[in-house]
Amino acid sequence: MIRFFKVILKNIIQGPSTIKYPFEDSPAPEKLRGKIVHNADACVACHLCEYVCAGGAIKMQESEDHQGIDFVVWHDTCTFCGLCEYYCPTKAIHLTNDYHTAHVQADKYNYVEKTFVKKQPCICCGEPMVPISPAMVEQIYGQEGDIRGLSKMCPQCRRKILWKGGVSKS
Amino acid sequence: MAEFLQSIVKRSPWIYRINAGSCNGCDVEMATTALIPRYDVERLGCRYCGSPKHADIVLISGPVTAVVREKVLRVYDEIPNPKVVVAVGICPISGGVFRESYSIASQLDAYIPVDVNVPGCPPRPQAIIDGIAMAIEIWRKKF
Numbered sequence A: 001m002i003r004f005f006k007v008i009l010k011n012i013i014q015g016p017s018t019i020k021y022p023f024e025d026s027p028a029p030e031k032l033r034g035k036i037v038h039n040a041d042a043c044v045a046c047h048l049c050e051y052v053c054a055g056g057a058i059k060m061q062e063s064e065d066h067q068g069i070d071f072v073v074w075h076d077t078c079t080f081c082g083l084c085e086y087y088c089p090t091k092a093i094h095l096t097n098d099y100h101t102a103h104v105q106a107d108k109y110n111y112v113e114k115t116f117v118k119k120q121p122c123i124c125c126g127e128p129m130v131p132i133s134p135a136m137v138e139q140i141y142g143q144e145g146d147i148r149g150l151s152k153m154c155p156q157c158r159r160k161i162l163w164k165g166g167v168s169k170s
Numbered sequence B: 001m002a003e004f005l006q007s008i009v010k011r012s013p014w015i016y017r018i019n020a021g022s023c024n025g026c027d028v029e030m031a032t033t034a035l036i037p038r039y040d041v042e043r044l045g046c047r048y049c050g051s052p053k054h055a056d057i058v059l060i061s062g063p064v065t066a067v068v069r070e071k072v073l074r075v076y077d078e079i080p081n082p083k084v085v086v087a088v089g090i091c092p093i094s095g096g097v098f099r100e101s102y103s104i105a106s107q108l109d110a111y112i113p114v115d116v117n118v119p120g121c122p123p124r125p126q127a128i129i130d131g132i133a134m135a136i137e138i139w140r141k142k143f
């Protein structure tokens, strides 16, 4: 009997457990996997995310003017599994904790994250290529950075330089 | 009399739920929004009901498999007009992970006019509440 009153008293003090959403904001945990953002500056267009995507939500296509790559994530077929972020070498693709995904039918095919990964001319031959982002340079070369400017060259020129100069720096 | 009834009925749409071959993930989340005091979707003035004949808003989950398609359409036809359709989860919206599977011909909006989409696999209960709130707005305008 005493226990019974204790529970009632506790519940009266605590108040209702119902959250007031949507009349009030309901904060999401930091690690919740919600809508995706893509940082085109950090992306090296390696297509890994497109390859591992469980829902087939990512599409990367060369733009019509060949000046870059159109990167599209369609939220309406994304499972929010986080595989893309896990495998992305530069963490250019990221799942935010924004869960407000409801939208009207008219927006169905516009419910996307769309970015443009711009190409730059290779410093040797001028061929447009996706530059290696600073995040990737640090991963490859460590703190000292890319001292030979290899990250601004297209794969062909890079291969030639490496063949001439040898691979080892020591 | 009819006008008076219409004016009061506008305040409380009834909700019906169809499982069109879903994996049950979305259904669990929908049950969560209705049954768990933390979310309690009936605060918005709506109510889950057990018969399509009483329903105003219909929540559909699942990728509309070939086996279940005819049944879904039959139940959908029993819902009186005006009705609002909410597609819950990525399955009915685009086919999701089951897209291009042998048992799925097309997504939901090829058969039924959809009004609101709530993507997620499954969506968060709060996102479903958002979707229902949108559906109630649309339903009031349809009167």
Ligand code: SF4
Pocket (backbone or CB within 6 Å): A036, A049, A052, A053, A054, A055, A056, A057, A058, A073, A077, A078, A079, A080, A081, A082, A083, A084, A085, A095
């Ligand atoms: S979260 Fe999963 S389904 Fe969504 S884009 Fe990333 S890999 Fe694809």
Ligand code: SF4
Pocket (backbone or CB within 6 Å): A042, A043, A044, A045, A046, A047, A048, A049, A050, A084, A087, A088, A089, A090, A091, A092, A093
């Ligand atoms: S987002 Fe990441 S995984 Fe996807 S192409 Fe860019 S760098 Fe590669």
Ligand code: SF4
Pocket (backbone or CB within 6 Å): B022, B023, B024, B025, B026, B027, B061, B062, B063, B088, B089, B090, B091, B092, B096, B097, B120, B121, B122
């Ligand atoms: S959207 Fe995901 S959780 Fe919902 S029914 Fe489809 S597979 Fe299951």
